[in-house]
Amino acid sequence: MTAACAGLLALALALAAPAQAAPGAATREAQARAHSRPRIAVISIELAQQPTLMRAAAARRADTLAIDLYGLGGGQLPGIGEADLSAYDLVVVEGVGPRLAHYRARLDAAARRTRVLVVNGDEWVSGNVPASAVPQALAYWRNGTVENYTRLLDYLGARLLGMPGLAEPPVEYPERAFYHPAHAGPFPDVEAYLAWARQRLPGADARPRVGIVFYRSLALGDNAAVIDALVNETESQGGLPVPLWRSDSHDSLRHLRGADGKPAVDALILCASQIDYAAHRAGVEEARALGVAVLGCTTDYTRDAAQWRADPGGFAPDRSGQLALSEANGIIEPMMVGARRVRADGAVLHEPLAEQVSWRVARALAWTRLHRLPNAEKRLVISYHSEAADQADVGGDPDSYLDAQASLAALLRRLRGDGYDVGALPLPDADALAQRMARDGANVSAGLWGAPGHAGEADAQYRRAQAELARRLAAGDAVAIPEAQYLAWYRELPQALREAVEARWGPPPGRIMVHAGQDGQRSIVIPALRFGKVVVAPHPVWGYLQDAGALASTGALPPHHQYVAFYLWMTRGHHADAYVPLFTQLSLMPGKQQGPARDDWVGRLIGDLPHIQPTPLQANGGIGNKRRANALTLGFMPPLALASLPPDLAALRDKLDATAQSTDDSARQAVRGLAARHARALDLDAARAPWPQLEAALRRYLAEVEAAPMPVGGHVLGQPPDADVSARMVHAMLAGDMAEPPPLETVRAVIAGDARHAPADVAERIQDYAARVAAAPREADAVLDALDGRYIEPGPMADAVRNPDALRAFPLSLRALR
Known part of the structure; x- marks a missing residue:
């Protein structure tokens, strides 16, 4: 190389030096561009369980928007923790779930400094962006797909953040439709679905029908593997699946009834913890109108299949509250049928637990048999x-x-x-x-095997047991x-x-x-x-x-x-x-x-x-x-009544009353002697305690014992107690919710039709409670209804003294405990 060439080369390298520094400059430029991009926080307890679609949408718009996804703790997204929400240009909150109430103050504080948009419910929190400013936001959100979430981001950017361009309208899907993995699209109603099923499955009309209700987002998000497994397993076990997707929980079970109003299914698998999240009573009414058993079905969103199988808790402890909500809806048989699977690319999917899916379907078909069998x-x-x-x-x-x-x-x-x-x-x-x-x-005992003195098969009790079994x-x-x-x-x-x-x-x-x-x-x-x-x-x-x-x-x-x-x-x-x-x-x-x-x-x-x-x-x-x-x-x-004092406590009460009429110390010593055996209940030394303290403790103890409810005999299913026990039970119920209940004789008189000695409101309550006690035949009705595979409406628990509503009259003559 000549010196000239060498000089030219050196000059070229020097001129090129800034270009070689470009990566650092590019980094600074990228950082500057990131700071210039509008920042959006998306907070959703539902997305936290299944963030894959929104993550993909955020990645599509990463060049123009800086998007962070949050949950509320648990799931696949970080909680908002110490995040400075006011630093975002827009905070989007899905208004679903009571846990949001814990964050109301933080969201209100953010709303004073930035835009806060609440979508899909406003029961728990509110924002400062009116729905009228983004009228299509809910349509994008509820029709959640990667494409719709991407368009939502474009829409919010254009409407709220001053970004250029127009968003494509949402691609909308039916709110409720019938689904099958072997069919290209949804069916508008149950009649259309059953017509297709008859062409596909031989003897479809003779097959027991199992409804499967699930959220539409699973099908739209290509995450319906658990649902598909339930559908396919139902068919393989000889049933006819009737899968219904729903975009929300309101008014969904009505679609499982045919044009004649009769149920189009014989049992229902509900892939949710509630029938209607927004209106509990409406959900119960829907299930009552459908009239078939509603069976639990859920996916473990936090553990994979191996972790779920190894975990001894099952739903406990983190999802015990979910079971309580299900029970309040009359949903029975809680069962996990799916688990989490994370793909290599980070996508979170639901994976069926094959043995659980098979069991869920088999038990559902057993309920359909009860519903159909004479x-x-x-x-x-x-x-x-x-x-x-x-x-x-x-x-x-x-x-x-x-x-x-x-x-x-x-x-x-x-x-x-x-x-x-x-x-x-x-x-x-x-x-x-x-x-x-x-x-x-009766079962027959051969004695306590392995105990000292038991001679095994040579033992006399074993020989007697053998003779009794032979006789039977x-x-x-x-x-x-x-x-x-x-x-x-x-x-x-x-x-x-x-x-x-x-x-x-x-x-x-x-x-x-x-x-x-x-x-x-x-x-x-x-x-x-x-x-x-x-x-x-x-x-x-x-x-x-x-x-x-x-x-x-x-x-x-x-x-x-x-x-x-x-x-x-x-x-x-x-x-x-x-x-x-x-x-x-x-x-x-x-x-x-x-x-x-x-x-x-x-x-x-x-x-x-x-x-x-x-x-x-x-x-x-x-x-x-x-x-x-x-x-x-x-x-x-079981019938209850206020406990009268047992003989030893009655004697103690009489002795205690006698001390008020006597200055003789021997009367008090007699009381101390009788009270000594109750020292543990009294929580004091009856022999040494100052008399005023002992007397007060004894009065409280005796009053508590006398006012405590106690069972009166054994209950007979479907049979109300006799008139005397009914009156005593009503009296105990009144004592449970009134400071000064009427005397037992007044209760007896009102039940017999004589209300002269009771205030009108008290007489009305006595008659109400007496009617509830008399409704015991409904217990047997409930057993027979359950044996017909029908839905059993839930009711309050606890005994009738603590909660008289436990004996309230349920529609359809049903009274069930959840």
Whole structure:
């Protein structure tokens, strides 16, 4: 290279030097451009669960807008935390969800310094941009796709931020339409969908119909894998899916009724936690008009499939509140059917949990069977309490205050009246049934296996148990499940469950309720009183009183072999269509805390069998049975009355009253002596406490005891209490919500029609409460309605003294507990 050339090259490099610095300059230019771009914050609890579409739209407009997406904590977006909302040129808030109320002050503060637009609801927060300024914003938002979100950003930029250009109008989709993954577009109504389905599926009209209601955003956002799985699984199991999308929750179930007003489905899977988020009562009315069971279905938005399967909580604790809302809507059987999946590109999608989808569909089809099957063909199992495995402990769980024998006798009569096959023989009354249950229908104990002094199979109690089981089998009052049959069923259980059983109870068939024949063949025995297609049977014992190892164990106790056999026999031996336990402790089996898994013990034991359980109102809604055992719980109210003082406290009261008339210290010492046994309740030393303090504490204690409600006898399902107990119950209810309730005699007189001695408003309340107490026959109506696969309207829980509305009159003669 010549010197001249070298000089020219040096000059060229020097001239080029600024160009080589361009990356730094470009960075500064990009930063400057970013600061010059209008800034938009989008806050949405819904987008936080599924931000993929809005993220894609924001990326499309990254050159002209600086867009940040926020949730409210949880989900896939950061919470607004310490974000300075006033630094944005526009804050867009989706007005959905009560959690927004916690951020009202921050949004109000931002609205004083910048633009705040609230879309899709204004119940919880408000902005300063009127809807009239952006009349099409809601149409863009509700028809959420990448294209519509992109156009929304253009629209807001042009309307509110002074950006040039015009936005394309929103691409609008039907608010409600019928959907199928095998069809290119939606159907406008159920008739059009069913006409297409008849061409596609042979025998479509004969198939049981399962409605599937879900949000339109899933289909528009190409995120309907869970819905598609439900649809396809319903078809593969022999049903006809009727999938309906909705853009919002208002007035959606009406579309599942045909032109004649009758339901076009036999059961409904609702992929949401509420029927109508904005108007709870309207949603309940919609479900009541539809008249079929509404079953839960949801996706875990925060965990992937492996995380959900491994998590022992299920819905708990973060989504327990969601279950409470569902229960208040009359939605039953909470079930997770999907989980989160994050693609390599960061897109968040819903992934079906295959075993859960299959189980959700199978249980839905079981409810359709109840809805379609004639009563005479339905096969039922009704279980009762027999925990101590002797004749004295048969009937109702003591803390339910249910007269199980009388309730069973009454229920059998109601079933016969409604056309169920309960046999041709006369049905027993309560006394005859009680004798038969004690003699032939109790569980049988062979003693406490493993305890000191128990000689195993040589023990006298074991020999007596064998003789009793043999007698029952010979008389036809028990079912024998041969060991080989049980093993065939048992081996279908997941290995982990079988290992848990055998670790606690030994190899099958175990030792509880096992009969060894003279030929050495063993059978598991289930006591069973047969009434046509209805079997009345004791629920299996828990096992603590039959096995010393179980009694000493800690943690959840897995079911023993006879327990497993009972539940498997119901579906595989008796081929039951529904299970109606007056007692069960199924909800206490190991497994997820809320929302069972198909391969948990609850899932494997209850299987696809509809579980309909009368539950005392004072049991706080039977939450465990609803959330852990897929039970539809139906409330009943044991009669209550104000407790009179027991003899020892009555004597103490009399002694206390006597001290007011005497200056003799011996009277006070007598009171101190009687009060000593109640020192714990009084929370003081009766012997040493100053007299004024002791007297005041005793007066409070005695008043509390005397005013406390107590059960009066056992309740009979569908039967109101007699006149005396009804009056005492009304009196207790009045004492629960009045500072000075009228005397019991006044209550009795008003109920009898004589209101002369009661103020008008008090008399009206007495008559109202008496009418509610007299409405007990509706309890039996609710059982029969549930057995028809109908929707059961939810009602308040808690006992009638704490909450008289628990006995309010529900439409359609239904009273249910959620």
